[in-house]
Amino acid sequence: MTEPAEPTSSSPALTTTTAAAAPAAAAPGPFALEARDVSKHFDGVHALQGAHLAVRPGEIHALLGENGAGKSTLIKVVTGVYAPDGGTVVRDGEEVQFTGVRAANRAGVVALYQELSIIPSISVAENVLLGEQMPSRGGLVSWRRMRQRARVHLQRLNQRIPLDLLAGELSPVQQTMVSVARALATDAKVLILDEPTASLTDTEIRELFVVLRSLRDEGVAIVYVSHRLEEVFELCDRLTIMRNGSHITTKDVSASTIDEVISTMVGRDPGSLYPDRGTVTDQVTISVSELQGRRVKDVSFSAHAGEVLGIGGLAGSGRSELLRILAGAQQQTSGTITVGDRAVPARAAVPQMLEAGVALVPEERRSQGVVLGATIRDNIALANIPTVSTGGLVSGARISTIVERGMRDLQIKAHSPRQPVGELSGGNQQKVVLAKMLARRPKVLLMDEPTRGIDVGTKAEIYRLIRQLAAGGTTVIAVSSELPELIGMSDRVLIMHEGRVSGEVDAADADEEVLLSYCYGKADVR
Template sequence: MTLAEGRPEVAASVSSTAPALEAVDIVKSFDGVHALKGVRLSVAPGEIHALLGENGAGKSTLIKIVTGLYAPDSGEIRREGHAVGFANVRAAHHAGIVALYQELSIVPTISVAENVLLGEQLPGRAGIVDGRALRRRAKEQLERLNQRISLRKLAGDLSPVQQTMVAVARALATDARVLILDEPTASLTDTEIREVFAVLRSLRNEGVAIVYVSHRLEEVFELCDRLTIMRNGETIVTKDVADTTIDEVISTMVGRSAGSLYPERGTATTDVVLTAEHLEGRRVKDVSFTAHAGEVLGIGGLAGSGRSELLRLLAGAQHYRSGTVTVDGAPLRRRSPVGRVLDAGVALVPEERRSQGVMLGASIQDNVALANIATISRAGWVSGSRIAQIAKHGMADLQIKARSARQPVGELSGGNQQKVVLAKMLARRPKVLLMDEPTRGIDVGTKAEIYRLIRELADSGTAVIAVSSELPELIGMSDRILIMHEGSIAGEVPADGADEELLLSYAYGRSHEHEQAE
């Protein structure tokens, strides 16, 4: 459930003119393995078209072909009815096709104006840039998006939504008529998402064709006109969003019903593994609760409510000002470092896996090894065979899709990167596993695998404490749910029978009113 209600009016009909972008029977193989098998995609001018599929379905490969990063083995890319071939990304830009990825290519150390016109011919003479003209041109692009961002400000000082707007303005500066957006709202709040949606609708009204890649299906149904679903490198279906449902989309993407996403509950015990008493942090205020062996304890609340900070306090990644944390009856010292807390049996899988959970340039086995030095070494000597063994078991248990344990983590899909983070921590056999947004940015098929793993961990006796912004996920994966509001626990409910309205009332601090209404 999102805070936005209803589905705004979308484009009345798809344009009868030539498609802004077509991919026709695209085939691509890597080392003899087919990544794309006759893929077709057609996007009209003035249309927001969702491109959906599990990680590994072929979406990224298709986008890289459309934008000139890869050449297809066969098939054809067409722009306004004409066959085109791009030697590189710049050639695609010149044809009006620009892709913006989840990890935006913003240069943090230069100004907003310079970022907007990055890579373009800058105004000036004799090698000297005309700063006034530069800012005027950048301002024109930002005004198209209804944005008033200081042009002299360093891009690194902008909020996530402002950085997204600067990236979109840069695309418009190249006269983009086909804009491809890959998970553009992954790190944004509900308010910021509405702002992005308003901009995308205005661009659609200008005739820009937008390809929207997202794992958030509620957003797709709120924003998009049509959708194309890919599976195993093939195009499965293209249809109007108004003619389908979220459950149908999930079934088509993964080949099974949406109801099978969440495993059955029932592993919680009464054995207390972790106790937090009167915890105080920068935002967290007087938080007390217990977690039990075999339990999945979900934690919800609005952005800024203190959910993530609470996990950092429990993991030793942030020191709490007062209060106590006890693990298996043994109290932790208030300023225990992360390593000491890990040794006590508490492991954290952070929300920002790419910057905090893994080293993208290192291999799978090296990432797993770094979190398990004590297990893989003896008398100062590291055992290569032990590293390989742990990595191999982790890849098998979590079904990590990779060429080998030596493949760099940065080459894996988002879902498989998340599994590497899990493999690192699970090799330590934690008593308490803390997970911050465990399925953010991954497809529904991989989500189902993560939910299964979480339940298997609980079944083995681990206490899992998981933060999620998605209310259906909180209800589906948890045994018990705590909702935070302004740093405190506003309510506690059993997940079985919980409803989204009740959880939202706690999240907004309106639990008393809700109870009176009942």
């Protein structure tokens, strides 16, 4: 059995960032899972064409590529969600044709997605054994034996989560661990993780990595999908890069660099990820004075037309609550917000803030930003009813105009405006949220984690768009957990700590050490 061919990227390989030492990969041998020359098309569009993936027992294998590169489609093929139009799937050296997810699970192939399938209203033990035959006696579930079995799988992960606790009361990392334990309950030999750290803190990520390494050492094959390349270089043994539905290269992580991976993913030299900063005007667009909320404490600042104001801080620092208050999605307890030269009523809700020219792109785009089952056209139209209607009558022509403009300006990749948003990649879903809000032509655009869960190429597009908006006079206020992003995309950075502004710096003069000191409420270290 041979490993998939490794085409050499035509992109120049940069070497400014060196790879961290990766653990030694498992010895060559039969692959735990292979996808050979897989193709899949939808309505004439090729989602996969010549896709390859080969993961060995006892290795953590990164699957990388921009949004829309075909990663999710390939995962769905190897887990039985989709039947391939061409090519083969091989499990432990034998060709297989999974008829569905349960068939793949029975063969030991399990995928865990970013939106975990945890049922919050039932216990941890029930979630661990969900979908499996419950231990019973005389037709009645043996709760004692069920807890015993669930405990075994959690202990394998070195977890001490209370078994009777409702899953909805767990932290994000605990929910992830319960999902992994459920996979182990099905005797998973191939574990596919799609953006598993998207909602985890740094401490929780380290905890998850310990577990994944222990599973690798037990011989489990792990496919790791992430846009966080630093994680890939810390955790993974080998990597496979896809582009436009095709396999580009497979290689050892230790033989690559982050810059080389980016070049290969986007098919070109990425150059500067962040556009040049613009010129901030003297015109104050929004000002906040002594603002208070449940977590926000005495926050005051002003932002100007043409300015990109970055807001950072640790999780729980109040940064996201601040944006929700500014957008009217959460009420302030005191303080004033002034947009232009008009003070906003203290109890202004979202409609009033939109009318004032303040729009929010939320962090949780899937649950708060879009209606997944609705089309691109309907999502954009629903957020712009005043623009597309007169006297209560909706104009289809106006809807078409703003939808076509939004899809063109943001380069949304879709079959048509009538494609459901839930079928789009994460980056394109984020672009739909942006299109909805930009159609309102806001004076102040609030963005909470604007590039969370999207690939490097799409990040560059978002940064370019932010700069275009600022050049047109829009004020952009963006929250980010990533310090390099805060520095790169902003003109000025505010850092919050325990609800207060703990530091302010010009982004051009900022460095990560200074920002991190403010994140922890410490004085400037310079």
